[in-house]
Every structure is written in C-alpha cells, then in structure tokens.
Amino acid sequence: MTVKIGVLALQGAVSEHMDALTDSGAQAVAVKHIDELNDLDGLVLPGGESTTMRRLMDRTGLFEAIKSFAASKAIFGTCAGLILMAQKIEGRQGPHLGLLDIDVKRNAFGRQVDSFEAQLKIEHVADDFDGVFIRAPYIKSVGPDVEILSTYDGHIVACRQEHFLTCAFHPELTGDTRFHRYFVHLVMENK
Ligand SMILES: NC(=O)CC[C@H](N)C(=O)O
Numbered sequence: 658m659t660v661k662i663g664v665l666a667l668q669g670a671v672s673e674h675m676d677a678l679t680d681s682g683a684q685a686v687a688v689k690h691i692d693e694l695n696d697l698d699g700l701v702l703p704g705g706e707s708t709t710m711r712r713l714m715d716r717t718g719l720f721e722a723i724k725s726f727a728a729s730k731a732i733f734g735t736c737a738g739l740i741l742m743a744q745k746i747e748g749r750q751g752p753h754l755g756l757l758d759i760d761v762k763r764n765a766f767g768r769q770v771d772s773f774e775a776q777l778k779i780e781h782v783a784d785d786f787d788g789v790f791i792r793a794p795y796i797k798s799v800g801p802d803v804e805i806l807s808t809y810d811g812h813i814v815a816c817r818q819e820h821f822l823t824c825a826f827h828p829e830l831t832g833d834t835r836f837h838r839y840f841v842h843l844v845m846e847n848k
Pocket of ligand 1: 703705706735736737738740763792793
C-alpha cells in the first residue's frame with residue numbers, strides 16, 4: 658500500500674521533507690492550496706516561522722482546511738509545525754491549530770544557542786538519532802493522552818498523541834529517514 662502525504666509548502670524546509678517521505682516509501686506532494694489536501698492520507702507541517710506560517714495559512718484558507726483534515730488524518734509537525742499543533746503556547750493568547758494536548762515554549766533553548774545538534778533516543782524510532790535544533794521550541798508539559806517519545810536535557814522534544822506526531826528538531830535535515838518512516842507507518846495504520 659502506498660500512502661500519499663502532503664507537505665505544507667508555504668514556507669520552510671519543504672523539499673527536504675518531500676525527499677525523506679519519498680525515501681520512506683510514500684508519495685510526497687507539496688501543498689499550497691486547499692484542494693491539494695483532498696486525496697491525502699497525511700500531512701507534514703515543516704519548520705520555518707510559526708507566526709508567518711499562520712498568516713499564510715489564514716490567507717490561503719489552509720488554516721480552516723487543515724483543522725478539518727486533522728479530524729481524521731495523520732499530521733507530523735516539526736519545529737514551527739510543533740508550535741502550530743500545540744494547544745498552549747507560552748506568552749500567546751490561544752493556540753493556532755490546537756491539535757495536541759501540549760504546552761510549548763518558543764525559542765526555548767535561548768538566544769546564545771541559536772542552533773545545535775544532539776544525539777537523541779527516540780522511542781520506537783532510534784537510540785542514536787542526530788537531532789538538529791534551530792531556534793527550537795520545547796514542550797513544557799503534556800496531557801494524559803500524549804506519549805513522550807524523546808527528551809533532551811530534561812525537556813520533552815518529541816511526542817505522539819493518536820494520529821498526531823511532533824518534534825522540536827529537524828529530522829528532514831540529516832538524511833536519516835527513520836523518523837519519517839515511523840510517520841509513514843502511522844499514516845498507514847490510520848488510513
Ligand atoms: N526552525 C524552526 O522552525 C523555528 C521555529 C521558530 N522559532 C518559531 O517560533 O516559529
């Protein structure tokens with residue numbers, strides 16, 4: 658069975674996610690318009706800048722369309738995508754999509770460490786995953802239905818809740834497709 662997975666293509670690391678999905682056996686599609694969501698089995702919300710991405714989502718109608726899509730389809734949000742999926746964002750009134758019962762802090766690792774790499778253990782995925790963090794958020798707390806998949810320095814950096822997957826780092830930038838394969842598997846299970 659081949660699944661068809663979209664990558665929100667308004668901003669950010671789009672082609673890298675598409676390559677990782679293709680390498681993981683999925684058919685990858687760039688999503689810029691609402692009609693492109695129609696026959697998808699899952700969607701990736703890439704990194705970038707969450708407030709800019711939200712503005713572009715509002716302008717294209719994709720914000721409401723993705724909210725409806727999320728009712729039954731799997732979504733994987735990375736970095737800014739994680740912020741878009743969170744129900745609570747520190748310092749912000751109200752969420753964006755509000756799909757995941759998590760409380761997040763933006764740019765959480767501090768200005769001094771703009772970006773860094775760290776070896777991560779990710780539940781169901783790998784014991785030695787190279788996590789690339791770029792102005793990354795972290796997850797301060799999760800609700801009871803959320804499974805924590807990875808922590809770094811005492812902070813939650815990846816988790817799953819039902820058909821939603823998220824991480825604070827950039828798995829598309831390393832050439833290691835194991836996390837994308839896990840998402841593809843989740844999309845198949847959910848189909
Ligand atoms: N690399 C990223 O996606 C950074 C996320 C960005 N700091 C934000 O708040 O949206």
